[in-house]
Amino acid sequence: MQQLKRRGFCLGSAPIRQTDSHDISRWHLGMPVLLKSNSINLLTDHAAHIKQTEELVSALLKQTDCDSVLANTPYAERLEPKFQSLGSAFNEGDPQEIETVMFDAMDGDHIIAEDLWLKASWLSFHEDDASLRFRFSFGIDSLEDVAADPGRQKLAAELTDAVFPESRVITDNQALEETLKSILHSDGISFVERIIYFNSPNGGAYLHHDLERGHDGVVFAQLTGQTFWLALSKQALIEEIILFSKTHSWPDSLTLEMRLEMSELIGDRAYLSEQLGSFANAGLIHLINETEAFVQFLIARGHGTQLEPGDVLLLPQATEETCCWHSVFCLDDEMGQALSFAIRAKNYALTKPADATP
Numbered sequence: 001m002q003q004l005k006r007r008g009f010c011l012g013s014a015p016i017r018q019t020d021s022h023d024i025s026r027w028h029l030g031m032p033v034l035l036k037s038n039s040i041n042l043l044t045d046h047a048a049h050i051k052q053t054e055e056l057v058s059a060l061l062k063q064t065d066c067d068s069v070l071a072n073t074p075y076a077e078r079l080e081p082k083f084q085s086l087g088s089a090f091n092e093g094d095p096q097e098i099e100t101v102m103f104d105a106m107d108g109d110h111i112i113a114e115d116l117w118l119k120a121s122w123l124s125f126h127e128d129d130a131s132l133r134f135r136f137s138f139g140i141d142s143l144e145d146v147a148a149d150p151g152r153q154k155l156a157a158e159l160t161d162a163v164f165p166e167s168r169v170i171t172d173n174q175a176l177e178e179t180l181k182s183i184l185h186s187d188g189i190s191f192v193e194r195i196i197y198f199n200s201p202n203g204g205a206y207l208h209h210d211l212e213r214g215h216d217g218v219v220f221a222q223l224t225g226q227t228f229w230l231a232l233s234k235q236a237l238i239e240e241i242i243l244f245s246k247t248h249s250w251p252d253s254l255t256l257e258m259r260l261e262m263s264e265l266i267g268d269r270a271y272l273s274e275q276l277g278s279f280a281n282a283g284l285i286h287l288i289n290e291t292e293a294f295v296q297f298l299i300a301r302g303h304g305t306q307l308e309p310g311d312v313l314l315l316p317q318a319t320e321e322t323c324c325w326h327s328v329f330c331l332d333d334e335m336g337q338a339l340s341f342a343i344r345a346k347n348y349a350l351t352k353p354a355d356a357t358p
């Protein structure tokens with residue numbers, strides 16, 4: 001049986017049996033949809049690209065600059081002449097950032113878009129967690145309304161294809177495209193705000209959402225290694241926290257102050273929802289991410305999903321209330337590669353407020 005261990009916290013065993021979660025009607029309830037073995041054939045086509053990316057990550061872990069790797073074969077040939085590197089930047093104000101490589105998009109001698117970037121970052125500050133990610137976007141991170149500039153969004157997606165051609169496991173995946181068109185009642189799907197993930201032993205992600213204006217949801221494709229997920233709608237998470245409080249005593253690791261606050265939170269759904277969304281309530285963060293009792297409770301309640309290479313997981317992110325919250329654990333002895341792309345339906349209406357971003 002595989003153990004769930006993340007950032008120094010031992011959270012019990014992962015279940016052997018898969019939770020049955022491939023019914024696509026779950027999307028509209030804010031619940032995850034598993035497309036088991038959806039991309040297994042495409043992995044073979046991209047085996048060489050996946051291996052190349054593993055070598056890039058090994059170089060980064062040995063403190064080689066990403067920019068200097070991208071200046072050589074095979075990256076230079078795939079990037080140029082359309083994407084011209086402007087070199088790296090290192091933001092000392094962001095301790096999670098490893099390196100940001102900036103690009104202009106060119107058409108001959110003309111710049112058609114500026115300030116596209118690839119940002120490599122650590123996923124946590126824990127010294128035994130080597131999890132990292134490569135994120136592609138443009139403009140001022142976290143401040144730019146990326147949804148309002150689909151042209152640059154498309155170029156940032158093309159930049160991902162040039163650096164990580166295995167992106168096509170998602171973008172050239174007809175079965176996935178048909179499923180998403182059917183779910184979203186759209187005749188076209190694009191994949192934007194792309195991230196390439198490496199979840200490492202003792203790493204992963206705490207419960208969070210990816211709600212952002214311009215996106216309908218997120219698609220996650222496991223390329224190598226295995227991950228374990230807890231995923232459920234925000235409403236369901238709120239109800240599970242309340243049910244947990246009625247059927248369990250608070251774990252010993254919660255301080256008296258945390259217990260008093262939790263007792264207040266579970267009596268007021270609106271306050272509990274607000275505190276979840278703040279990502280700043282220490283007791284709540286500890287309970288839902290760092291206690292074996294709550295993690296095992298969510299698994300027993302059917303919210304666990306295991307991903308193997310070739311599996312794809314869909315995470316709806318429609319509204320604050322219904323978006324799918326999710327948490328990731330690495331199940332292997334080595335880091336595994338995955339793709340996480342935002343889904344934008346062609347008929348997406350930009351009527352949602354720009355401040356919907358968490």
Ligand SMILES: [Fe+2]
Nearest residue numbers: 208209210326
């Ligand atoms: Fe996420």
